[in-house]
């Protein structure tokens with residue numbers, strides 16, 4: 001999943017997204033790429049519930065958005081499919097799907113985290 005690519009500074013170790021020419025912490029220009037494994041699960045570290053979403057989000061609110069951390073330190077923002085039992089510390093895995101529709105009716109895609117059974 002290229003959407004989850006992060007870069008890690010080889011000099012200071014700062015993980016950052018999106019990709020940059022220079023490290024935001026130490027200005028080094030040498031990075032290594034980081035990816036979670038495709039079926040890797042991660043842990044929800046924070047989330048928010050959106051009860052008044054923009055009109056482009058067509059499903060019933062609330063919309064849950066959260067930040068998930070993977071074992072290698074990669075963090076990713078995405079929608080969380082679980083609405084009722086969502087909590088910090090929950091294990092989820094990333095999937096890629098339609099998250100909204102733009103004003104012209106075109107679908108927008110992004111990361112959707114689903115609970116790991």
Ligand SMILES: [Zn+2]
Pocket residue numbers: 009010011012013014023024025026027028
């Ligand atoms: Zn750095």
